[in-house]
Amino acid sequence: MTTRAWNTARALRLVILSIGALVFLAPYVWMLSTATKPREEIFSSSLALIPHQWAAVENFSKAFTRVPMLQLLMNGVIVCTIILVVQILVALPCAYALAKLRFPGARALIAAIMLGLLVPIHATALPIYVALSGAGVLNTYFALAAPFLISVFGVFLFLQFFRAMPDDLINAARLDGMSELGIVLRVIVPNAWPAITAFSIFSVVAHWNDLFWPQIVVTETAMAPPPLGLIFFRAAEAGDDYGALMAATVVVTMPLLVAFLLAQRRFIEGITLTGLKG
Amino acid sequence: MSGLALRGISKAYGDSHILRDVTIEAEPGEFVALVGPSGCGKTTLLRIAAGLDHPDHGSVWLGERDMTAMPPSERDIAMVFQSYALYPHLTAGQNIAVPLAMRDLTVWQRLPGIGSFVPGQRKTRTVIQSRVLETARSLKIDHLLGRKPGQMSGGQRQRVALGRALVRSPAAFLMDEPLSNLDANLRVHTRAEIVELHRLAGVTTLYVTHDQAEALSMADRVAVMMGGRLLQFDTPEGVYRNPQHIEVARFIGSPQINLLTGEVDAAHGVRIGGRLFAEGVEAVPGSAVTVGIRPEALKLGGPGQAGLGASVRRIEFLGSETLVFIELAGSGGALVAKLAPDAATGFGQGQAITIAAASEDVLVFGPQGMRQSVSLPMRKAANG
Numbered sequence: 001m002t003t004r005a006w007n008t009a010r011a012l013r014l015v016i017l018s019i020g021a022l023v024f025l026a027p028y029v030w031m032l033s034t035a036t037k038p039r040e041e042i043f044s045s046s047l048a049l050i051p052h053q054w055a056a057v058e059n060f061s062k063a064f065t066r067v068p069m070l071q072l073l074m075n076g077v078i079v080c081t082i083i084l085v086v087q088i089l090v091a092l093p094c095a096y097a098l099a100k101l102r103f104p105g106a107r108a109l110i111a112a113i114m115l116g117l118l119v120p121i122h123a124t125a126l127p128i129y130v131a132l133s134g135a136g137v138l139n140t141y142f143a144l145a146a147p148f149l150i151s152v153f154g155v156f157l158f159l160q161f162f163r164a165m166p167d168d169l170i171n172a173a174r175l176d177g178m179s180e181l182g183i184v185l186r187v188i189v190p191n192a193w194p195a196i197t198a199f200s201i202f203s204v205v206a207h208w209n210d211l212f213w214p215q216i217v218v219t220e221t222a223m224a225p226p227p228l229g230l231i232f233f234r235a236a237e238a239g240d241d242y243g244a245l246m247a248a249t250v251v252v253t254m255p256l257l258v259a260f261l262l263a264q265r266r267f268i269e270g271i272t273l274t275g276l277k278g
Numbered sequence: 279m280s281g282l283a284l285r286g287i288s289k290a291y292g293d294s295h296i297l298r299d300v301t302i303e304a305e306p307g308e309f310v311a312l313v314g315p316s317g318c319g320k321t322t323l324l325r326i327a328a329g330l331d332h333p334d335h336g337s338v339w340l341g342e343r344d345m346t347a348m349p350p351s352e353r354d355i356a357m358v359f360q361s362y363a364l365y366p367h368l369t370a371g372q373n374i375a376v377p378l379a380m381r382d383l384t385v386w387q388r389l390p391g392i393g394s395f396v397p398g399q400r401k402t403r404t405v406i407q408s409r410v411l412e413t414a415r416s417l418k419i420d421h422l423l424g425r426k427p428g429q430m431s432g433g434q435r436q437r438v439a440l441g442r443a444l445v446r447s448p449a450a451f452l453m454d455e456p457l458s459n460l461d462a463n464l465r466v467h468t469r470a471e472i473v474e475l476h477r478l479a480g481v482t483t484l485y486v487t488h489d490q491a492e493a494l495s496m497a498d499r500v501a502v503m504m505g506g507r508l509l510q511f512d513t514p515e516g517v518y519r520n521p522q523h524i525e526v527a528r529f530i531g532s533p534q535i536n537l538l539t540g541e542v543d544a545a546h547g548v549r550i551g552g553r554l555f556a557e558g559v560e561a562v563p564g565s566a567v568t569v570g571i572r573p574e575a576l577k578l579g580g581p582g583q584a585g586l587g588a589s590v591r592r593i594e595f596l597g598s599e600t601l602v603f604i605e606l607a608g609s610g611g612a613l614v615a616k617l618a619p620d621a622a623t624g625f626g627q628g629q630a631i632t633i634a635a636a637s638e639d640v641l642v643f644g645p646q647g648m649r650q651s652v653s654l655p656m657r658k659a660a661n662g
Contacts (some may be wrong), residue, residue: 098536166363168360169365170361170441171350171359172359173365174351175328175330175356175357175377176351176376176377176380176442177351177377177380182380190367268483
């Protein structure tokens with residue numbers, strides 16, 4: 001680096017960014033720290049990142065033995081997979097039709113999708129709960145996935161992406177003898193990977209971390225996804241054993257953290273592609 | 279081989295009429311150019327032929343088959359798009375193979391992975407591969423088959439697009455300004471190649487262009503369109519020498535045809551500003567006509583010779599020819615003459631000259647722009 005590159009403006013920028021990074025990292029670092037401390041140290045008045053006495057093994061083993069941790073993680077994986085697969089299966093053809101086919105009612109449907117984006121799950125939670133309860137399917141994977149199987153956000157994201165695809169590409173495919181379904185599978189999907197990846201990231205992050213909906217439809221630990229499992233753990237087993245609770249939290253956040261490190265570039269691409277924050 | 283016929287095609291979006299009762303019938307194996315300024319409806323007409331758009335009235339025929347209601351995939355027509363429209367995720371070879379795979383493989387055989395276990399798949403794939411290679415060789419792109427469109431130049435992409443259209447020997451070819459995205463040198467070169475490919479394949483071709491020179495040089499017949507109407511459908515020589523409408527005369531030819539207001543007297547003499555310009559013209563006597571003379575048909579003479587008085591405003595030397603820009607005395611009308619460089623040496627800027635034209639080179643258009651033409655038996659006899 002030349003001296004010119006290290007001028008004050010650059011240094012100032014670096015300091016501000018570092019402070020920002022610290023602020024956002026602090027809770028996570030504190031969680032890691034707490035997960036390695038014995039109970040007495042957590043409640044002691046002195047603040048220390050590094051524990052005097054290591055209790056990491058103890059805390060993590062508690063987290064794995066007192067909570068069915070693998071069951072929770074498995075539940076999370078199953079629910080997130082069901083949601084993501086169905087969301088994509090529905091959203092891709094739907095967005096293709098809205099973006100590239102001309103049919104009566106298309107504009108009204110797009111307007112409906114925009115409206116759908118405005119309605120939060122909290123508004124519809126109660127009626128959906130009543131319906132699921134009436135159908136007797138509470139405490140199932142289906143109940144956990146049902147409200148999210150059709151994602152208007154997914155349709156909207158793909159719609160924007162497909163609109164930018166040239167019409168001639170689709171016309172060429174028609175002249176080459178492809179059916180509309182063939183066009184979606186052979187032309188649209190292979191060229192829509194950036195959008196599909198971005199959407200997958202949003203979907204998995206949102207539903208892995210979701211606590212609101214699982215708390216409504218699940219009351220059994222056997223069906224609970226990770227965050228709800230942690231709540232059960234705190235209420236029933238841990239009490240004030242924050243060391244074990246934090247250890248469990250570390251385990252639960254680990255899959256997303258690893259996924260992020262592996263696919264860092266895709267994450268960033270996804271966020272810049274949609275122009276939205278996660 | 280079959281001809282391609284568009285009969286009585288009309289198309290409107292709301293109040294704007296894109297096409298008005300257009301009929302174009304291409305003979306089997308014929309190369310027909312649709313030419314006109316942008317917005318004249320030529321691309322819409324091509325899309326209707328492809329089945330990508332539907333006409334409000336009229337029908338589309340391929341030989342004896344009525345294709346009006348047929349989806350594009352069943353028409354056995356190949357199209358080359360202005361943007362080339364190659365599949366970005368496939369290599370050049372895979373792009374060219376797509377139409378064959380769609381036609382010759384069954385749904386099960388096309389499935390990735392599973393497809394290779396379906397009986398007959400391997401054999402068909404081999405046939406397709408050899409056909410792709412053959413097509414690529416004829417276009418001299420066999421070394422590019424492994425590249426993706428993003429790794430190719432515009433000219434190379436254009437060839438792959440041609441290859442994708444050629445590979446399945448379709449019943450008809452449609453081309454939508456395939457050369458407009460190429461640079462000037464490559465365009466002239468590719469123009470000749472497309473004509474050659476057409477001669478070899480002998481497939482009926484509709485070729486859309488806004489470049490009149492391209493249309494004249496490539497096509498067997500040229501359809502000149504303007505404002506959604508077909509103005510003239512004729513051989514290149516026909517639309518150039520014998521335009522039936524003033525707009526055709528104006529659009530075809532470069533530099534543009536010279537147009538002057540004048541009148542035709544009872545003795546079939548064309549007068550401009552009251553002075554006799556040409557005698558024995560095949561035109562209906564009448565006033566307020568427009569007289570057209572191609573730049574190369576103008577004859578320049580020294581002062582005192584027969585014709586209209588004028589002066590030289592500017593001379594442009596273009597190598598193989600020289601353009602002389604002329605201002606008419608009195609009216610101030612501007613004309614341009616195209617001369618061989620040797621013939622132009624005698625003229626200089628500001629010089630007073632006279633202009634004249636042979637009677638058969640003078641085109642007379644009526645007030646509505648229609649060509650005014652009658653046969654003059656007297657002159658025929660005199661010439662014969």
